[in-house]
Amino acid sequence: MRITVALVLLMWLLWISHPARIWHVASSARAVPLAIAIGLTLFDRALMAWRWLTLLAPVPADARPSLRRVMRIFFISTFMGTFLPASVGGDLVRAYALSAERVPPALSVASVAMDRALGVMSILLLGVLSVSVAPDRAPPGVAPVLWLGAVGCAALGLVVFSGWAAVWLGGIVERLPWSGPRRMAARLLEAVREYRHHHTALSAVLTASAGVQVLRVLQAYFLGISLGIATPVSAYFIVIPLILLIMLLPISVNGIGTSQAAFIWCFGAMGVGRPEAFALSVLFVALGVVGNLPGGLLYATGGLTRQGI
Numbered sequence: 001m002r003i004t005v006a007l008v009l010l011m012w013l014l015w016i017s018h019p020a021r022i023w024h025v026a027s028s029a030r031a032v033p034l035a036i037a038i039g040l041t042l043f044d045r046a047l048m049a050w051r052w053l054t055l056l057a058p059v060p061a062d063a064r065p066s067l068r069r070v071m072r073i074f075f076i077s078t079f080m081g082t083f084l085p086a087s088v089g090g091d092l093v094r095a096y097a098l099s100a101e102r103v104p105p106a107l108s109v110a111s112v113a114m115d116r117a118l119g120v121m122s123i124l125l126l127g128v129l130s131v132s133v134a135p136d137r138a139p140p141g142v143a144p145v146l147w148l149g150a151v152g153c154a155a156l157g158l159v160v161f162s163g164w165a166a167v168w169l170g171g172i173v174e175r176l177p178w179s180g181p182r183r184m185a186a187r188l189l190e191a192v193r194e195y196r197h198h199h200t201a202l203s204a205v206l207t208a209s210a211g212v213q214v215l216r217v218l219q220a221y222f223l224g225i226s227l228g229i230a231t232p233v234s235a236y237f238i239v240i241p242l243i244l245l246i247m248l249l250p251i252s253v254n255g256i257g258t259s260q261a262a263f264i265w266c267f268g269a270m271g272v273g274r275p276e277a278f279a280l281s282v283l284f285v286a287l288g289v290v291g292n293l294p295g296g297l298l299y300a301t302g303g304l305t306r307q308g309i
Helices: 002-016 019-027 031-054 067-081 089-099 105-133 142-161 163-174 179-197 199-226 233-248 258-268 274-300
Strands: none
Touching: 002 019, 002 258, 002 274, 019 274, 031 067, 031 105, 031 199, 031 274, 067 089, 067 274, 089 105, 105 142, 105 179, 105 199, 105 233, 142 233, 163 179, 179 199, 199 233, 199 274, 233 258, 258 274
């Protein structure tokens, strides 16, 4: 169903955006801004890898894999996530591979879940801050979505740091009808709660996550420059966080279709034509694939087995 949604949405948006005009815009892309965007991708991947490494703080020292193995798992799982039919596919691969390294499964899942949650939180914080600073540049409907997401992130913070919230959620877990899922949920909740003792690590990861989102906004900005889009960088800081959230929705395959719709909607509200917005969306998605290629090289030279790692 997700493949169908992705293809139907992509083909419809391609048709209304006029393929010949899209090709003209894309083929006229300037090389220097495009190269800068690619260079920024290498920085954001390195920062994402360091972010996850920092989130392994609750793992006991004797059970923590070496830096080389952790980095290999991160890059290979990111590459494999490109081909999986859900936005969290790479996260599942990462948690599985880490648990195969004798890390307790609950801690493996918790580290990946916190990595994802703090990444989403940083997107929302950047978007809310940008909308607050320049509300006149926000397309209609952007601000409420960002603020609603910020409320969800606050709820996660309560689960991690608030004792009464953890007790309340634990009570819900205890009422699950099946013993297996109930035990797994209880262990995961306990593992996530371990992060309440690691304030420094969480602060560092949230800061690094914000840095990753700033790099992604700048990537989109330089891609826009390469296509001749004259929208100021401040507008990118408002709409790119929302676009990133839309791309995470599990209704298509790796954001195909939904990313094009998000770019056309957000940039169209700022006067950018459909061909330019569509071309920008394709380059932005392709840039993510380029950033995942190092993981493909690692996978080709050893796979995801313990021997390969």
